[in-house]
Amino acid sequence: MVKKSSLLLLSIILIIGAFLPHSKSVAATESITISTDFVNVRGGPGLSYPLVKTVNRGETYPIVTEQDDWIEIELANGQTGWLVNWLVTKETGSNNTGVTANSAIKTNYGIVNADTLNMRQEPSAFSPVVGKLTYGTSVTMYSKQDNWLEIGFSNLRGWVNSEFIDGQATGSSxxxxxxxxxxxxxxxxxxxxxxxxxxxxxxxxxxxxxxxxxxxxxxxxxxxxxxxxxxxxxxxxxxxxxxxxSRSQTGQAVKKNIITIINNGTNIRKGPDVQSDVIERTNTGATYTVKSIINDWYEIKLEDGRIGYIAGWLVSINGTKPQIKKTGAEGYLYNKTIVLDPGHGGTDKGATGVSGIYEKDLTLRTAQLLSDKLMAAGANVYITRKDDSYLQLASRVNMARSYNADAFISLHYDSNVDSSIHGMTGYYYHSYQQTLAESIFASTVGHTKMTSRGVRFGDFHVIRENSQKAVLMELGYLSNPAEEMMIKSAGFQENAASGLFDGLARYFKENP
Missing domain, CATH: 2.30.30.40 (SH3 Domains)
Known part of the structure; x- marks a missing residue:
């Protein structure tokens, strides 16, 4: 006969077990390869555990087990440690029971032939999405498993359905x-x-x-x-x-055109003008198929069969239809004077990322990309520093004043002792700067898909002492390992520059 106290203890153990972090057993032949410059290995599955050692790019270790976003690996002398799974590439041996061996493929280059293609963590439609690719994107192909391809793009590596990749033979002309x-x-x-x-x-x-x-x-x-x-x-x-x-040799029709909403609360109207009634509102990331273009509006079909219209400057588009917002933006930015201020420089390195990258280098990179876009739209662009040099804060503000800037944008990347903090923040000091800050921030968050930390008052010299309409943008946290990896990528830099560009265009459209 079992005592009541024993039954109670057993029940408590079962309840606690139901809420413990999920662990997954791993076949002995699974291993990981470090895919960034260095990764911290900790004593347990969390940032609060002590640092065991640091491993470097290209090193390979056997997997012991997995728990949520953490992988336990086998180190030397029987020691084990934990690291985050987004900084490594997982490899599976060919002798795993129940797993189809990855077959080598004769091609190492491919092009996405779908409007939007999910890149997944594992070769399964139920695996988590680690990234999205658009039509025409060039990718590297590593291996094939059944109808799945393992591919790489920028800093990402994952699996896609092979149907949506056109392969190229190695050494093709x-x-x-x-x-x-x-x-x-x-x-x-x-x-x-x-x-x-x-x-x-x-x-x-x-x-x-x-x-x-x-x-x-x-x-x-x-x-x-x-x-x-x-x-x-x-x-x-x-x-x-x-x-x-261009029409393919097989005579296939051109891919359909998909628009993606870049701002929350975007209006879908009954007709192609701002006076028409709003029939529905949609949010960032929603996608629709384009039926036609009327003036600067995209005609779309809703799920219930109704026809609606979305202003072209509020979306991005994949496919062959023109990007309406580009043409409109050029008109609103033409002859505007914009001063770009890449934060820090020279002896002032700014924040240092977990991989050792300096804030001063990233801000200059972002400013150069944005400058190219603005000049192409006919804006008069001035950059406070064009190289790795130090410039006093007062000199940066004086440049905005001397050029009578229509907008001054100071670009920065953030850091915090708490490496879990992430996201984008916009700042203004004077009330006459707030509308500009909100417009630029909303567009940049929409383009980059970053976590929004909001637009707020900030007591920074370059906006406090600035008589022009000025904002300061903290575009992400270099102290967060995952966010730093994304920030360094060319894809993020392009999206950030596009978001800043479109935010400025929208501001001048609404405030001519």
Whole structure:
């Protein structure tokens, strides 16, 4: 006979067990490879546990078990430790029971042929989504398992359905690649530099001009590779190209056009103008198929069959329809004077990321991307520093005053001793700066999909002492390992610059 006290104790143990973190047993042949410069290994599955050691990029360790976002690995001398799973690449041995071995594939390059494609953590439709890819994105292919492909893009690595990737054979000729990309780009800037690689820091090897069209050979992190002269190839900034899909050799129809909402509370109206009744409201991230374009409005079909209209400057679009907001934005930004202030510089490094990257370098990178976009729209752009030099705060403010700036934007990245804190924050000091801060912040959060920490009062010199409309943007936390990894990527930098650009355009549209 079991005593009541024993039954009570057993019940308590069962209840506690139901709320313990979920752990997953792992086959002995599973291992991980470190995919960033260095990763801290801790004594348990959490940031509060003591540091055991640091492991470096490319090192491989066997997996012992997994718990939520943490992986326990086997170190030397029988010791184990824990690290976060988003900083490593998981590999599965071919002798796992019940697991189909990854087969080597003859191609190492592919292009996304779907409007939006989910990249998943594991080769399963039920696995968590680790990223999203859009039509025409260039990816690297590593292995194949059944109808799933393991691919890499920027800092991400994951699995996608092979149906939505057009493969390219290793060593295929450039002309073959060009045919398979299926995209034609027309230059929209007066003069556009052709560079030796997909980076603003690479050498300029040529120039193309407005109206010229080129077959896009390859795309990488919002850059496009083109044949700018017969037999000569180079890279141009993709945001200065108007892209259309050429008809494939098989005669397939052009992919459908999908718009994505970039602001919460966006109105869907009964007709294509701001005077029409609002029939529904939608939020950031919602997607709709475009039926047609009327003036600056996209006609869409709602789930209940009704037809609605969304203003083109409130969305981003994938496909072959024109990006309405770009044309509109150029009009609102034309001849406006914008002063960009990349925070810190020189001996003032600003915040230091967990991987060692400096805030001063990232702010300059963001400012350069934004400057290119603004100048292409006809704005008069001035940057407080164009290189790694130190500039006093008063001099930055004086530049805004001397140029009679219509807007002054100070760019920063944040840091905190609590590495779990993340997200984006916008600041203003004077009431006449608040509307500008709110417009820029809302657009940038929408483009980057960052956690919103809101727009608030901030007692910072560059906005406090500024008589112009000025804002300070903290674009994310370098002290958060996951956020720092994202911030460093070319994709985030492009999205941040686009968000800042569109926020300025919307502000001047509403406040001419």
């Amino acid at each position: 450039t002309s073959d690649t060009a045919q398979k990309s299926g995209m034609i780009g027309t230059v929209t800037a007066d003069s556009l530099s052709v560079r030796s690689s997909a980076s603003l820091n690479s050498n300029t090897i040529g120039t193309v001009t407005m109206g010229e069209s080129f077959t896009i050979v390859e795309e990488m992190n919002n850059w496009a590779k083109i044949e700018y002269e017969s037999g000569s190839f180079g890279w141009v900034a993709g945001w200065f190209l108007e892209k259309v899909a």
